[in-house]
Amino acid sequence: xxxxxxxxxxxxxxxGDAGAAVLRFSGDWTLAHxxxxxxxxxxxxxxxxxxxxxxxxxxxxxxxxxxxxxxVALGPQSLxxxxxxxxxxxxxxxxxxxxxxxxxxEIFASPAPPKRNFGFIDxxxxxGGAVEIIWSNAKTLLGFVGLTLETFAxxxxxxxxxxxxxxxxxxxxxxxxxxPIVVLLSFLIxxxxxxxxxxxxxxxxxxxFTVDLVAYSFLREFGVLLTAILLxxxxxxxxTAQIGSTKxxxxxxxxxxxxxxxxxxxxxxxxxxxxxxxxxxxxxxMMAGLIGGGLVCWGSLGISPTMFLTxxxxxxxxxxxxxxxxxxxxxxxxxAVIGCLEGFKVEGSAESVGQRTTSSVxxxxxxxxxxxxxxALFFREMGW
Amino acid sequence: MNAAINKRADDREVVxxxxxxxxxxxxxxxxxxxxxxxxxxxxxxxxxxxxxGKSVLMRAILGLRRPDAGTIRVFGKDLHAxxxxxxxxxxxxxxxxxxxxxxxxxxxxxxxxxxxxxxHTKLSFRDAQRVAALKVALADLPxxxxxxxxxxxxxxxxxxxxxxxxLALDPEILFLDEPTSGLDPxxxxxxxxxxxxxxxxxxxxxxxxxxxxxxxxxxCDRVAVLAHQRVIVVDTLxxxxxxxxxxxxxYFQGPRGRAAETAHADATSG
Numbered sequence: 001x002x003x004x005x006x007x008x009x010x011x012x013x014x015x016g017d018a019g020a021a022v023l024r025f026s027g028d029w030t031l032a033h034x035x036x037x038x039x040x041x042x043x044x045x046x047x048x049x050x051x052x053x054x055x056x057x058x059x060x061x062x063x064x065x066x067x068x069x070x071x072v073a074l075g076p077q078s079l080x081x082x083x084x085x086x087x088x089x090x091x092x093x094x095x096x097x098x099x100x101x102x103x104x105x106e107i108f109a110s111p112a113p114p115k116r117n118f119g120f121i122d123x124x125x126x127x128g129g130a131v132e133i134i135w136s137n138a139k140t141l142l143g144f145v146g147l148t149l150e151t152f153a154x155x156x157x158x159x160x161x162x163x164x165x166x167x168x169x170x171x172x173x174x175x176x177x178x179x180p181i182v183v184l185l186s187f188l189i190x191x192x193x194x195x196x197x198x199x200x201x202x203x204x205x206x207x208x209f210t211v212d213l214v215a216y217s218f219l220r221e222f223g224v225l226l227t228a229i230l231l232x233x234x235x236x237x238x239x240t241a242q243i244g245s246t247k248x249x250x251x252x253x254x255x256x257x258x259x260x261x262x263x264x265x266x267x268x269x270x271x272x273x274x275x276x277x278x279x280x281x282x283x284x285x286m287m288a289g290l291i292g293g294g295l296v297c298w299g300s301l302g303i304s305p306t307m308f309l310t311x312x313x314x315x316x317x318x319x320x321x322x323x324x325x326x327x328x329x330x331x332x333x334x335x336a337v338i339g340c341l342e343g344f345k346v347e348g349s350a351e352s353v354g355q356r357t358t359s360s361v362x363x364x365x366x367x368x369x370x371x372x373x374x375x376a377l378f379f380r381e382m383g384w
Numbered sequence: 385m386n387a388a389i390n391k392r393a394d395d396r397e398v399v400x401x402x403x404x405x406x407x408x409x410x411x412x413x414x415x416x417x418x419x420x421x422x423x424x425x426x427x428x429x430x431x432x433x434x435x436x437g438k439s440v441l442m443r444a445i446l447g448l449r450r451p452d453a454g455t456i457r458v459f460g461k462d463l464h465a466x467x468x469x470x471x472x473x474x475x476x477x478x479x480x481x482x483x484x485x486x487x488x489x490x491x492x493x494x495x496x497x498x499x500x501x502x503x504h505t506k507l508s509f510r511d512a513q514r515v516a517a518l519k520v521a522l523a524d525l526p527x528x529x530x531x532x533x534x535x536x537x538x539x540x541x542x543x544x545x546x547x548x549x550x551l552a553l554d555p556e557i558l559f560l561d562e563p564t565s566g567l568d569p570x571x572x573x574x575x576x577x578x579x580x581x582x583x584x585x586x587x588x589x590x591x592x593x594x595x596x597x598x599x600x601x602x603x604c605d606r607v608a609v610l611a612h613q614r615v616i617v618v619d620t621l622x623x624x625x626x627x628x629x630x631x632x633x634x635y636f637q638g639p640r641g642r643a644a645e646t647a648h649a650d651a652t653s654g
Contacts, residue, residue, distance in 0.1 A: 030554070031501075031505055031507070031515065031553065031554055032505065032506075034505075034507055034511055034515065035506075035507070035508065035511060038511075062585075062586075063554035063586055064518065064519065064522060064551065064554055064582070064586070065515050065518065065554065067585075068515070068518045091584075092584040092585045093585060095581045095584060095585055096581060096582070096584075096585030096586070099522065099578070099581050099582075099585075100518070100522065102521075103518055103521030103522045104518065104521070347535060348489070348534075348535030348536075349489035349490065349533065349534065349535040350489045350490070351489050351490040352489075352535070
């Protein structure tokens with residue numbers, strides 16, 4: 001099918017040997033001339049008798065698209081008749097026309113694609129559907145949390161079933177490898193908060209309380225929240241993609257048929273690893289935030305590191321540190337469980353892996369902030 | 385051959401020429417000094433044990449893998465020496481059916497077939513849609529499958545959808561990697577018939593990797609055997625069957641080989 005030299009096909013009535021009109025096809029009947037060929041056939045279609053005499057001897061190139069057009073124009077009955085009576089049609093071309101004509105018949109018989117509606121009722125319908133999905137998601141999540149805890153309870157007293165290699169591997173991946181980014185970000189945010197505090201408090205001549213601001217916010221909230229959000233983006237997505245692609249490759253089904261428990265093998269090591277490393281990362285984030293804030297205090301407010309530390313020691317109780325720290329394992333559990341669960345929800349395609357990954361990040365950040373808000377209320381009521 | 389059908393140039397025109405090909409992965413040499421000619425208008429079956437590099441050879445011919453040594457010419461041109469535009473022009477003359485279909489998972493079956501039509505031809509959207517539907521029907525897929533996504537299809541259906549996409553541009557050379565593996569015998573037989581029909585009518589050149597002895601008997605004009613890192617023999621099936629090599633002997637004279645041969649002999653005589 002060299003392009004360029006190809007000439008569009010022609011279908012015309014000519015005088016046949018027997019005197020009767022013969023429909024003669026010539027030229028190239030190929031995809032390149034599709035629209036043109038169809039127009040020509042449409043033009044002669046009204047005059048087409050039920051059983052036309054057809055001459056294919058001068059036809060040039062023909063492909064399935066061109067054959068499809070001819071088959072549609074002549075119709076199945078004529079083709080049938082031709083197949084039985086016209087021995088001039090070469091065997092190969094006849095086979096092609098027959099094959100194509102079967103296919104074409106099916107196209108005409110096929111239903112139109114389902115129509116999408118955009119009316120008010122459909123809007124309500126979709127809202128209802130979405131609410132139902134949220135409800136069933138919540139149930140699935142709770143169920144999965146239960147399953148994970150149950151599996152944990154079953155394996156915790158059987159050291160033979162501890163997956164140490166996997167656990168350590170995930171601790172390295174999710175913990176050690178995340179240190180630079182967590183520390184850097186916390187350091188920068190600490191500095192930013194100190195700047196903000198300094199400019200806001202200056203109006204009241206209370207710049208010295210910048211230290212308290214940085215310390216309170218980082219110990220109670222920002223250290224753990226920043227870490228959690230980073231890990232939700234970094235780790236929950238990784239868990240979903242890892243488990244999702246093993247699901248696409250039927251590896252999870254393979255595990256099940258071998259009597260291996262995917263929750264025990266895939267989920268527990270990830271969840272435990274994250275629970276183990278997240279408090280450490282949170283601690284680093286708190287320290288980095290304090291250092292960032294402290295540097296700004298020193299540089300722009302003239303509060304020396306010694307003074308910073310003294311204020312820290314006298315004003316800020318240890319309980320603020322624990323209020324922040326105690327949330328770390330809870331957030332870790334949520335992030336890991338959501339990441340793994342979304343991975344199990346992947347179905348078949350690469351696109352589904354993408355959707356689930358997005359959903360796992362959004363859900364885990366949402367859950368972290370929700371739980372954090374509830375915890376803030378609780379701690380406030382308790383006076384901690 | 386009747387003049388009415390696509391005129392074939394010299395029947396012995398070489399469309400794919402592989403010379404001295406070496407493919408290696410690290411220290412592992414898969415092909416060494418491999419030569420192969422594919423003639424225009426033939427159906428060439430490539431057989432070989434697992435791991436002899438059938439798929440690697442196909443990928444090399446398609447230009448997906450740069451040869452570690454040797455040259456591969458398709459239509460007389462080395463794909464890696466061409467500029468982008470010429471390469472794409474040649475690639476449009478290929479239709480490829482990958483082993484697992486390699487359909488785009490985010491598109492429905494018709495959309496998959498429509499992609500090359502919209503990208504490489506001047507068809508209007510509506511015409512492309514109809515031509516795509518025609519190809520899907522040609523590949524023997526029921527109409528309701530057309531709007532489904534690949535993940536909703538069975539393995540055999542995915543394979544046929546992939547064939548429809550491979551045929552989208554009515555290619556001159558069709559590459560089939562294990563086309564009938566995973567198909568039931570009826571589907572495999574109708575697949576063979578379809579390939580044969582298209583081959584006869586359009587003058588397609590077909591290069592297929594296969595383990596299906598029935599396909600070899602029914603549709604292949606010639607068979608190439610890959611072993612010992614090269615093509616040890618290329619000839620008609622009758623001659624290849626009696627080639628003196630232990631692997632070839634086991635392959636064709638084993639119980640399955642004999643069964644396929646008998647079945648084919650019965651079919652042609654009866």
